Amino acid sequence: MVGRNASGNEMEHSCIQRVPIFNHLEATEMLEVAKHAHSETYRKGETVYNAGEQSNGLYIVHKGQVKVYRLAENGKEQLIRILKPGEFTGELSLFKRTEHDAFAETLATTELCVMDRDDFQSFLMKYPEVALKMLSEFSTRLQVAEQQMTRNSLESAENRIAMYLAELSLQQQSETISLPISRKDIASYLGTTPETVSRKLAEFEDLGVIRQEGQRKIGVLNLEKLQEYSL
Amino acid sequence: MVGRNASGNEMEHSCIQRVPIFNHLEATEMLEVAKHAHSETYRKGETVYNAGEQSNGLYIVHKGQVKVYRLAENGKEQLIRILKPGEFTGELSLFKRTEHDAFAETLATTELCVMDRDDFQSFLMKYPEVALKMLSEFSTRLQVAEQQMTRNSLESAENRIAMYLAELSLQQQSETISLPISRKDIASYLGTTPETVSRKLAEFEDLGVIRQEGQRKIGVLNLEKLQEYSL
DNA sequence: TAGCGAACTTGATGTACCTCAAGGTAAGGA
DNA sequence: TCCTTACCTTGAGGTACATCAAGTTCGCTA
Numbered sequence: 099m100v101g102r103n104a105s106g107n108e109m110e111h112s113c114i115q116r117v118p119i120f121n122h123l124e125a126t127e128m129l130e131v132a133k134h135a136h137s138e139t140y141r142k143g144e145t146v147y148n149a150g151e152q153s154n155g156l157y158i159v160h161k162g163q164v165k166v167y168r169l170a171e172n173g174k175e176q177l178i179r180i181l182k183p184g185e186f187t188g189e190l191s192l193f194k195r196t197e198h199d200a201f202a203e204t205l206a207t208t209e210l211c212v213m214d215r216d217d218f219q220s221f222l223m224k225y226p227e228v229a230l231k232m233l234s235e236f237s238t239r240l241q242v243a244e245q246q247m248t249r250n251s252l253e254s255a256e257n258r259i260a261m262y263l264a265e266l267s268l269q270q271q272s273e274t275i276s277l278p279i280s281r282k283d284i285a286s287y288l289g290t291t292p293e294t295v296s297r298k299l300a301e302f303e304d305l306g307v308i309r310q311e312g313q314r315k316i317g318v319l320n321l322e323k324l325q326e327y328s329l
Numbered sequence: 330m331v332g333r334n335a336s337g338n339e340m341e342h343s344c345i346q347r348v349p350i351f352n353h354l355e356a357t358e359m360l361e362v363a364k365h366a367h368s369e370t371y372r373k374g375e376t377v378y379n380a381g382e383q384s385n386g387l388y389i390v391h392k393g394q395v396k397v398y399r400l401a402e403n404g405k406e407q408l409i410r411i412l413k414p415g416e417f418t419g420e421l422s423l424f425k426r427t428e429h430d431a432f433a434e435t436l437a438t439t440e441l442c443v444m445d446r447d448d449f450q451s452f453l454m455k456y457p458e459v460a461l462k463m464l465s466e467f468s469t470r471l472q473v474a475e476q477q478m479t480r481n482s483l484e485s486a487e488n489r490i491a492m493y494l495a496e497l498s499l500q501q502q503s504e505t506i507s508l509p510i511s512r513k514d515i516a517s518y519l520g521t522t523p524e525t526v527s528r529k530l531a532e533f534e535d536l537g538v539i540r541q542e543g544q545r546k547i548g549v550l551n552l553e554k555l556q557e558y559s560l
Numbered sequence: 561t562a563g564c565g566a567a568c569t570t571g572a573t574g575t576a577c578c579t580c581a582a583g584g585t586a587a588g589g590a
Numbered sequence: 591t592c593c594t595t596a597c598c599t600t601g602a603g604g605t606a607c608a609t610c611a612a613g614t615t616c617g618c619t620a
Contacts, residue, residue: 252403
């Protein structure tokens, strides 16, 4: 961590304003939230928390990106998700006194708002709208996690990669998509290896479905064909 | 569905009493919940909902068991989870107007409490303790889903099966564990095939780690050895 | 813009697991 | 109790993908 700011100051306030679960609150309410938060600044590649460490707060991304992943005993890594501004992790600690079961690492210079566990429950009791927003967010994440689980066990690596590209293309609403993460991380997210990702991308290129334009840019020439892999 | 009861009667009340997210409420509050719930009765093997159908309520299991699964386009099935009494599904419909993305089917004669979507949000606003309980439940489920996802993509089928047995053994606190589901369903849950499950169980038996005693009973002879597969 | 290191690609080889197929066993209804 | 049916086991064969090992390209820093 590069810096840490005490609770209740300007930085927390701006952070809380940007976060979906809080941004509908009145100004005075936000100030109350800010009292229980502090901000932390990280450089690229730093560790926010490790599996096994005591978990004691809700981490909300203000600026930057955070990668959350797990490790198997054999050292293999599974990318769980990439947190973008407004998203959060560490929610389990709000309800149970447990250890982290994953690792969190910054992918860029990152500012986090950290909500202390203590008082957060009573805060939620006072502002049930916030609890509802969190519930909504959770149910979406649950759906995504279950979808991801299904894909990883039911679809071939080829299909998973095609689906991933198709999704990116739809998200980014563009002919050329820019990969948000490295091939290694894509592999880890999709439960395969970097080699396989490489080979399949080359295959798709041969088939005229995509065109690789540098490591992080991919032109989608035939979205329909990509989507066919998912049905 | 075999039967449906109107809202607010005795059956809903008993159902709501048993459910963890509601059971701390006062009697009068429970009655209020019951107003927005009705009960449904199913025989074994019946469909509660199908993927693609409009989702419009929270299904809470009162008695029996419900299996929630997804289908890939190739017809392969992935078991998401088995709902036991007190557990619920359909939560996404409370926050979004969406279709079900999974299938739910009863494994036995089953009674469900169904909470109507409408008013549930305002109910949660009125009783934030209930929202907190749901949040807690969600965060646990999220953790389980992410764990399951990691396992299915990082561990070998052999390890997954060993882990599954070890977990059952710990859960049931017994030398002989009784499998709660068929081999086909175990395979589906672990992202493998019934044949592989069969073979691996036979292997474990040859190694003297377990003893198969009929289709649904397994004696655990060497729990440590089983657990070694997970490290 | 040269040079370094990380990220990526490509090839050759191995293997865990899936698939298809057939026989065996257990459970439940008439 | 028998008979049916679904479930499970075992075998043989194929394959998608991982693994290991060299190259190659990219992108950053100086």
